[in-house]
Amino acid sequence: MSDLRTRAITALIGLILISIVLFIGGFALKGTILLVSILAIYEMSRALNLINIKLNIIAIMVGLISIIGLQTLNLNIFSSLIVVFFVLAISYLFSNKISLVDSGITMLIFYYIPLNLSLLISLDKTPFLYLVFIIAFSTDTFAYLTGANFGKIKLLESVSPKKSVEGFIGGILGCLICSIFYLMYFNLNFSILSVIFIVLASVMGQIGDLFASKIKRLARIKDYSNLLPGHGGVMDRIDSIIFIIPLIYSLLNIVNNL
Structure with a gap:
């Protein structure tokens, strides 16, 4: 089976x-x-291990459990950061094998993956939940098409050689068009504020892709894993979504408070 056909089948099943x-x-x-959080943490831990960064998996798992508990009690999940902070502090105090650098990166990865993903729960049963994926998929699609056909100026060659400035801009414009149609079709709140957040989300989605790519480049790996045929690992598929979620979460809160 060709790589293109494999990618297409995996993408269709995933969609x-x-x-x-x-x-x-x-x-x-x-x-x-x-499930996605656990798989993504595992992949990220393996990648960081290759550059001698050891995540405190116990702290992340305790934090993940605290997120579940806070959601069950309808409390603010950002309190889980406090839980992880104290677990990391205690671990550092009683173990000579845990460094401050590893502890700091563990906190970053906890916020980066499970905490950001868990914000999707707050978007459940709202049109903003679908908007996250519309922004991610349309940005990725239009960035690829624009870059492949018109890309000449390299965006950040040291991180991702194939990405171009033209693709970056094309992704934003394509995303904006798709998102506006979505908002108008479902008679949702459409305003300058929404446009600003959609553009920012598209930009941050592409930055999220570059962020994850830089870690892969440092670890000298092509993909985070081979779990998804033709697409690499879970992290390879959610890297942009993770950066989009907090912006749409913020937009929802602003809209609700207007």
Whole structure:
């Protein structure tokens, strides 16, 4: 089977599964986020190990459990950062094998992966949940098409040689068009504020892709794993989504408070 056909089949299956999970929401969404978080943490831990950074997996898992508990009690999940902070502090105090650098990066990865992903729960049963994926997929698609056909100026060659400035701009414009159609079709709140956040989310989604790519380049790996045929690992598929979620979460809170 050709690589293109493999990628297409994997993408189609993934799109169907994502659509089902988003439609059902509730426990299906929570369970999927938990599974994706664990897989992504595992992949990131393996990559960072290659550059001699040891994540405190116990601290991250305790933090993940605290997120579940806080969500169950309808409390602010950002309090999980406090839990992780204290676990890291205690671990550093009683173990000579844990460095401050490793502890700091552990905190970053906890916020980066499970905490950001868990914000999707707050978007459940709202149109903003779908908006996250529309922004991610449309940005990625239009950035690729624009870059492949018109890309000449390298965006950040040291991190991702194939990405171009033209693709970066094309991704934003394509995303904006798709998102505006989505908002208008469903008679959702459409304003200058929404446009600003959509553009920022598209920009941050592409930065998220570059952020994850830089870690791979430092670790000298092509993909985070081979779990998804033709697409690499879980982290290779959610790197942009992770950076988009907090912006759409913020937009929802602003809209609700207007």
